[in-house]
Amino acid sequence: MLNTKDLLGIKELTPEEIYSILDTASGFKDVLQRDIKKVPPLRGKTVVNLFFEPSTRTRTSFELAAKRLSADVVNFSVATSSVTKGETLKDTALTIKALGADFVVIRHSSAGVPHFLSRLLDISIINAGDGANEHPTQALLDLFTVLSHKKKIKGLIIAIIGDIVHSRVARSCIYAFVKLGARVRVICPPTLTPPEITNLGIEVFHNMEKGLEDADVIMTLRLQLERQSKGFLPSLEEYFYLYGLTSERMRVAKGDAIVMHPGPMNRGVEIESEVADGRQSVILEQVTNGLAVRMAVLYLLAGVKK
Amino acid sequence: MNILIKNGRIIDPSQDIDGKGEILIEDGKIMEVRRLKAEGKRLKAKNGKKNSELRTPDSELRIIDASGCIVIPGLVDMHTHLREPGYEYKETIATGTKAAVRGGFTSVCCMPNTNPVNDTISVTAFIIDKAKKEGSCAVYPIGAITKTQRNEELAELDALKRSGCVAFSDDGKPVTNSLIMRRALEYSKIFDVPIISHCEDMYLSEGGVMNEGFISTILGLKGIPKAAEEIMVARDLALCELTGGKLHIAHVSTEGSVGLIREAKARGIRVTAETCPHYFTLTDEALKSYDTNLKVNPPVRTERDVEAIKRGLNDNTIDAIATDHAPHHADDKTKEFDAAAFGISGLETAFPLSLKLVEQKVLSLKQLIHKMTVTPANIMGILKGSLSVGSDADIAIIDPEKSLEVDSSTFLSKGKNTPFHGWVLKGFVEKTIAAGKIYDWT
Ligand SMILES: [Zn+2]
Numbered sequence: 189m190l191n192t193k194d195l196l197g198i199k200e201l202t203p204e205e206i207y208s209i210l211d212t213a214s215g216f217k218d219v220l221q222r223d224i225k226k227v228p229p230l231r232g233k234t235v236v237n238l239f240f241e242p243s244t245r246t247r248t249s250f251e252l253a254a255k256r257l258s259a260d261v262v263n264f265s266v267a268t269s270s271v272t273k274g275e276t277l278k279d280t281a282l283t284i285k286a287l288g289a290d291f292v293v294i295r296h297s298s299a300g301v302p303h304f305l306s307r308l309l310d311i312s313i314i315n316a317g318d319g320a321n322e323h324p325t326q327a328l329l330d331l332f333t334v335l336s337h338k339k340k341i342k343g344l345i346i347a348i349i350g351d352i353v354h355s356r357v358a359r360s361c362i363y364a365f366v367k368l369g370a371r372v373r374v375i376c377p378p379t380l381t382p383p384e385i386t387n388l389g390i391e392v393f394h395n396m397e398k399g400l401e402d403a404d405v406i407m408t409l410r411l412q413l414e415r416q417s418k419g420f421l422p423s424l425e426e427y428f429y430l431y432g433l434t435s436e437r438m439r440v441a442k443g444d445a446i447v448m449h450p451g452p453m454n455r456g457v458e459i460e461s462e463v464a465d466g467r468q469s470v471i472l473e474q475v476t477n478g479l480a481v482r483m484a485v486l487y488l489l490a491g492v493k494k
Numbered sequence: 495m496n497i498l499i500k501n502g503r504i505i506d507p508s509q510d511i512d513g514k515g516e517i518l519i520e521d522g523k524i525m526e527v528r529r530l531k532a533e534g535k536r537l538k539a540k541n542g543k544k545n546s547e548l549r550t551p552d553s554e555l556r557i558i559d560a561s562g563c564i565v566i567p568g569l570v571d572m573h574t575h576l577r578e579p580g581y582e583y584k585e586t587i588a589t590g591t592k593a594a595v596r597g598g599f600t601s602v603c604c605m606p607n608t609n610p611v612n613d614t615i616s617v618t619a620f621i622i623d624k625a626k627k628e629g630s631c632a633v634y635p636i637g638a639i640t641k642t643q644r645n646e647e648l649a650e651l652d653a654l655k656r657s658g659c660v661a662f663s664d665d666g667k668p669v670t671n672s673l674i675m676r677r678a679l680e681y682s683k684i685f686d687v688p689i690i691s692h693c694e695d696m697y698l699s700e701g702g703v704m705n706e707g708f709i710s711t712i713l714g715l716k717g718i719p720k721a722a723e724e725i726m727v728a729r730d731l732a733l734c735e736l737t738g739g740k741l742h743i744a745h746v747s748t749e750g751s752v753g754l755i756r757e758a759k760a761r762g763i764r765v766t767a768e769t770c771p772h773y774f775t776l777t778d779e780a781l782k783s784y785d786t787n788l789k790v791n792p793p794v795r796t797e798r799d800v801e802a803i804k805r806g807l808n809d810n811t812i813d814a815i816a817t818d819h820a821p822h823h824a825d826d827k828t829k830e831f832d833a834a835a836f837g838i839s840g841l842e843t844a845f846p847l848s849l850k851l852v853e854q855k856v857l858s859l860k861q862l863i864h865k866m867t868v869t870p871a872n873i874m875g876i877l878k879g880s881l882s883v884g885s886d887a888d889i890a891i892i893d894p895e896k897s898l899e900v901d902s903s904t905f906l907s908k909g910k911n912t913p914f915h916g917w918v919l920k921g922f923v924e925k926t927i928a929a930g931k932i933y934d935w936t
Contacts (some may be wrong), residue, residue: 199712278828298830299714300784319832321714356714383717384708 190488194306194313197322198363206367210332212484213477219256220480229487230259236289237263238280239316240296245451246316246325249475250293253482262287277301281308291486294318299356312489320354325485326450327360329478331368333470334405336477337446342369347399347441349375349431350409350458351420353382357450358409362388375399375431379420396430396437403441407448408433411458424457433459435466446470495554496520497932502560502891504529506567507864508880517565519887522930527881556932560891563924566863568600568631568888569845570879572768572870573665573690573744573816575837576602576633579620580609585821585908587621588628590841593819593907595933597841598890598923600631601871601878602819606638607666613638613649615657622658631928632888634660634876639678639689645671648678655685660874663690665744668726670696675730679739688742688766688873693726693751694718694792703832705793709778715831718793724750731758734765742873743767745818747792749802756811766873767806768816771847772838774803774856776913786827786834787913790820804856807865814870815862817844821909839909843900845892846919852894859894889927898922 190205198206219227235254237247247263254261266280281304284292291312294302299319306313317323331341338344346365352358352374362385365372372390374381386392393399400406411427421427433447447459447469455461464471497519504515504527515529571594577585585593587604594602604621606612612621618635625633637659638649643666651662662682668691669675678689699722704710706717727743731754734741746752746769755767776794788794806812820837827834848866851857857865867879878888900917902910926933 276825276828277830296830298832300831303784304830319714320716359712359714382711383706385711387708388712 193310193489194302195324195485195489196302196306196313196315198324198327198360198367199322201367203367206328206331206364209328209481209484209488210335212488213328213332213480216483216487217477217480220476226256226258228258230254230257230490233259233290233490234288235259235261235291235293235486236284236287237261237293238266238284238295239264240266241317243295243317246295249478250316250482253479254486256479257483257486259486262289277304278308281305285309285311291489314485314489317356320356320359322360323356324360325478325482326357327364328485329474329481330361330407330448331364332477332481333448333474334446337470338404341365344370344404345373345402346370346405346407347373347375347403348407348409349396349399349433351380351411351415352376352385352409353380354412355409361407362390366390373399373403377421377427377431380415397440400437400440403445405448406433406438406441406445408458409450410452411454413454413457428457431458433463435460435462438463438468448474450474495556495930497556497558497887497927497930499558499560499565499889499891502563502565504565504881505860505863506881507860508567508868509882511881512860517881517889519927519930522887524881524883524885524887526883558891558925558932562895563891563893564859566890566892567867567879567881568890568926568928569598569866570601570870570876571599571817571819571841571844572603572814572874573770574602574604574819574841575607575821576604577821578608578624579617583823583908584826586628587624587633589906589908590819590821591625591629591631591633593839593841593905595630595926595928596906596923596935597843598845598892598926599841600888600890600926600928601634601876602631603634603636603660603874605636605663605665607643611638611642612636612659613641613643613654615653618654618657618659630933632878632886634658634874636661636663636665636690638662639664639669640674643667645669645674648674648681651678651681652684655687660876661688661690661742663692663744665690665692668692668694668696672729672733676733676737679733679737679741682739683737686740687875688740690742690744691726691730692744693723693730695722695725698722698725703789704781705778705795707778707796709781713781713784720748720750720795720799723748723792724754727751727754731755731763731765734758735763738764741765745770745773745792745816746803746806746812747773747795747799749799752802752806752811756806756809759811766813767811768814768870769803769807769812770816770818770840771844772840772913774800774807774851775847780913784831785913786829786831787838787911787915789831789834789836790838791836804851804854807851808856813865814873815844815848815865816870817841819907821907822911823908824910827911837911838913839905839907839911841907842905843912843914843919845923846921847914849894849921887927887930890923891925892921892923894921896920896922
């Protein structure tokens with residue numbers, strides 16, 4: 189039901205493919221509620237987690253997803269070892285191929301690295317985040333989470349708040365929600381707004397109250413703390429004052445709006461604890477759904493003829 | 495050996511020649527250019543006989559049949575990176591000049607960002623000497639503006655000039671310090687050579703790897719805004735006006751830069767400008783593949799910019815077409831897009847890509863050849879780019895109708911880094927004659 193060997197981004201997917209992943213994920217979510225959570229479809233397959241950026245959350249989620257499907261998992265952390273020795277990306281990729289991997293889950297700080305690997309290797313490449321380009325499984329799990337609460341995507345108002353320009357999560361979510369018919373808004377300071385982003389058919393707000401008005405889904409992003417020293421922001425306090433998600437501000441959104449965050453959170457910078465832990469928050473559900481979605485992606489890609 | 499080129503269409507903008515004719519070469523010099531159907535003036539060597547046939551063929555005469563081809567002055571590239579000394583794994587004077595003659599270029603001006611930087615007469619002498627021994631065409635070094643291109647002190651411009659540098663530039667980097675740029679423009683008036691500016695505001699471009707705009711947004715790559723170039727163009731034009739120096743703007747890539755230069759020229763400011771084939775051929779849309787062969791500085795821009803550059807070429811706001819030939823080893827390109835080197839190996843595709851401008855009616859064939867021969871030669875103050883009697887026999891013979899597919903693996907340059915691999919283009923060079931030596935590419 190997927191037409192490519194890789195999952196490089198949401199950009200490349202059709203709405204049908206997205207729904208097929210989400211449907212498959214809901215099957216796996218049931219599996220995850222069972223007593224015995226392991227199923228056999230990837231027995232004998234090897235998944236390599238190739239992480240050039242530290243990310244315990246995403247790596248653990250992929251690792252567990254692969255293991256639930258009975259695959260063997262190798263974690264290849266390159267952040268400090270080979271790269272400092274001068275090994276190139278190409279050499280690393282060829283090494284992984286020589287190890288006989290069937291899937292590579294790749295996280296890299298540079299956009300386009302999954303595409304580079306895809307050209308170099310004929311095994312399945314799954315993008316687990318490349319620079320400011322995409323983080324497709326995050327967007328898929330966000331869709332899954334929203335669907336489970338709202339039962340539809342079309343017509344919903346989705347507000348994404350924060351450092352949009354540097355965010356792969358924001359981009360993947362914009363593509364995903366727009367493809368399925370939602371109305372997407374981004375709320376961010378002008379210094380963190382990507383050039384010409386409105387061409388994607390979304391609205392840009394620099395004011396929280398206006399941007400949150402009538403929102404069904406509020407997604408706030410992690411603010412990298414070094415943005416201040418790079419001159420994007422005068423101070424984190426000022427950022428919180430202008431763009432922090434507080435219970436006060438939640439009032440302009442719909443009464444049943446849900447709050448999401450891709451994690452890890454900076455409490456008191458982009459989100460107030462009262463909201464993060466409040467009744468509208470679905471942040472922990474996102475983590476569980478992430479597991480089901482990643483199982484679905486691995487499962488479906490395994491079925492693609494190479 | 496003497497050479498007679500027959501049956502070709504001779505186009506030499508320096509003498510306003512365009513027509514069928516014959517060229518006789520003796521001892522590496524152009525002896526006679528004879529136009530058939532004698533309209534206009536007939537040109538010949540001082541010792542030639544009036545209205546006579548070309549000299550009778552002797553045993554040493556090699557006859558080249560240029561039927562169906564244009565016969566033009568060897569192209570002049572005012573912006574080449576030969577990489578030697580220091581980066582011989584990317585290119586050498588030997589391989590770079592071979593690539594040049596393959597592309598129809600018989601004169602190249604090489605940028606000083608080598609290692610060591612060409613900021614002293616010993617480096618200049620090394621380049622000139624090496625080019626004499628191993629080069630396939632004429633090489634003119636460009637000296638650095640500042641010592642080690644560090645923006646602190648002027649290099650010894652006069653000494654460099656005397657040892658053979660034809661212009662000055664800190665190319666690869668801008669002269670960030672406006673005061674140093676002012677001094678360079680002032681000081682260069684002693685010898686009236688151009689100061690070539692690589693226009694880039696390094697604060698604005700920091701970390702950028704492609705044009706800033708919608709495409710950089712959807713690729714998640716850091717953009718270089720057009721303003722990074724235009725701010726420096728505007729600054730240098732103001733400094734040129736202030737000093738009366740001779741300014742040349744390298745690799746113009748944006749609509750705004752074209753506008754600034756056009757307006758400055760209209761006010762009588764002494765500025766010239768070049769662009770490169772990729773800036774009127776490609777847009778940032780092409781980067782969707784993340785192909786690092788498209789990574790170049792300044793970056794390829796948008797359709798609007800491409801159109802503006804074409805208008806600038808058409809109305810002579812942009813005087814010349816240069817290659818900015820920037821060869822790299824595959825290891826420097828087979829990388830993450832962010833980490834890959836900037837640059838395109840351009841010598842071997844420049845003319846066919848530029849010939850598209852004729853098809854698109856941006857330039858006439860003669861105007862195009864003007865911008866690739868006598869114009870750059872004049873800007874650099876070198877006696878090249880002309881078929882006038884007595885000149886070095888530097889000639890390119892090109893079939894403008896024959897199509898070929900670009901195959902980077904056949905490049906003579908060590909740098910196979912071209913985004914045009916697989917493109918089918920017209921106007922590859924059939925034969926090049928460099929100082930009387932014949933290279934046959936068919
Ligand atoms: Zn440059």
